[in-house]
């Protein structure tokens with residue numbers, strides 16, 4: 282089974298975000314970039330499926346030259362090959378999804394694995410878009426997975442529970458936290474990954490379908506009424522919740 | 530602006546998120562009729578939407594349509610949108626909307642904007658605002674194509690009743706091409722007896738400040754007094770005190786309830802990422818400098834072991850629960 286794992290590089294969750302000079306993107310100086318946390322589950326899932334069914338794992342990312350770092354992590358974890366689709370500016374999801382779908386049309390994987398969401402734009406768009414472009418089924422937010430021949434069964438987390446889903450290969454899935462615990466790459470593998478070749482490809486030539494006109498930091502409109510813990514304080518908060526905020 | 534809203538049935542009527550989407554659509558439509566489409570619903574369920582301003586609704590009949598078969602539903606929605614020639618399709622950003630909307634956008638060659646918290650009709654162009662970087666920034670986005678598909682973050686747009694319109698319904702029979710491949714649902718595991726944080730109107734969450742799973746009855750009792758769901762920080766989920774489905778935050782659920790009560794939670798950025806768009810935030814923490822207080826509307830600096838029981842009693846007197 283040939284598996285394509287799609288990953289992304291995102292600002293570290295604790296990074297302070299400020300708006301860059303263009304007014305539509307973040308100021309990237311001083312920002313620490315990491316492998317999107319959900320994509321660790323995606324890489325691990327790809328490796329486990331290879332372990333069970335044989336085949337190869339290819340990891341792909343769309344981003345600037347510096348995004349090679351996350352591909353090196355994937356290689357150190359055990360991915361066989363890695364592909365960077367060069368995108369110096371942040372393209373919209375349609376361009377990213379098209380680039381992945383075009384690669385998949387050429388390389389014909391049986392399974393494409395994503396992380397549940399990327400924590401920069403949190404858009405939840407790309408896995409179903411890629412699946413639709415390829416004419417494949419997809420299962421989102423997978424917390425348990427079993428593949429037998431071409432039959433895929435999975436549990437998908439939804440509000441209030443889980444759906445038991447079935448589909449057939451080729452298929453797209455997105456990995457939820459807890460699907461498989463990601464392995465830590467070993468030092469010799471990290472060293473070896475440094476010299477492995479990374480294939481480079483050009484971005485899809487399709488035009489973006491959305492445009493960002495402004496980015497801003499949310500201004501806090503919170504009331505910030507902070508009191509102590511006396512009975513009078515507690516009763517006052519309850520009164521305010523009832524009469525001022527009208528939430529109880 | 531011509532808008533199609535994708536609705537979901539629930540109980541005698543529709544899901545609350547469907548009424549929210551209709552309200553958002555009505556305010557953007559600038560007087561144009563807002564149309565809906567719904568799968569496996571009855572006329573009487575749909576008629577509950579007339580008071581929110583829905584003008585007409587296509588109903589796709591048949592129990593086979595009540596499951597989340599995203600490829601089939603997306604194909605049907607795209608066909609319906611094309612047949613009535615709308616420029617905009619609106620979904621709720623729940624599991625249903627998240628899995629169908631991207632496929633509809635591909636089929637309609639439309640720009641896709643997900644998880645919107647504001648929506649505006651700017652001289653005929655739909656302009657949306659959505660949070661990015663875990664809510665640490667917001668972007669204004671619009672589509673550069675003729676059509677737009679959007680999903681709305683649940684519980685951000687308040688459903689507003691208007692004068693009841695006369696709502697007409699019609700049956701719609703989609704023609705699904707034989708080569709469409711879909712995933713299908715074979716079973717549904719429901720978290721019995723617990724209100725899910727992603728659907729709750731009020732959430733009371735507990736963190737490491739509770740000191741152990743045996744003390745979570747304090748959080749549960751407060752939740753009971755409010756008719757609320759129980760949530761948790763990652764620290765207590767990782768410690769095995771609470772199940773992962775209760776986790777709020779970046780690697781848990783994103784919630785936007787009317788009221789969020791954080792008890793013994795420090796307010797790490799990853800936790801805030803999941804709840805910062807809540808309408809009212811209440812925090813109980815013994816550390817007056819805990820970051821949670823910077824996002825709180827109401828804060829009590831105190832020990833959860835003393836404050837939570839008193840708070841629950843005082844609230845019960847008001848709510849009667």
Ligand SMILES: Cc1cc2nc3c(=O)[nH]c(=O)nc-3n(C[C@H](O)[C@H](O)[C@H](O)COP(=O)(O)OP(=O)(O)OC[C@H]3O[C@@H](n4cnc5c(N)ncnc54)[C@H](O)[C@@H]3O)c2cc1C
Nearest residue numbers: 736737738762763764778779780781793794795799815833
């Ligand atoms: C990639 C990544 C993803 C993450 N995702 C999430 C996520 O989805 N959700 C999430 O919650 N976290 C997430 N985290 C973890 C996050 O950084 C914090 O570690 C976590 O939220 C802390 O949980 P806590 O507030 O319960 O514990 P702590 O930070 O330990 O805070 C405990 C608080 O309780 C207070 N306290 C202690 N005793 C009492 C008392 N008796 N009475 C009152 N107050 C008391 C303390 O003052 C303190 O503020 C993530 C981290 C990373 C790196």
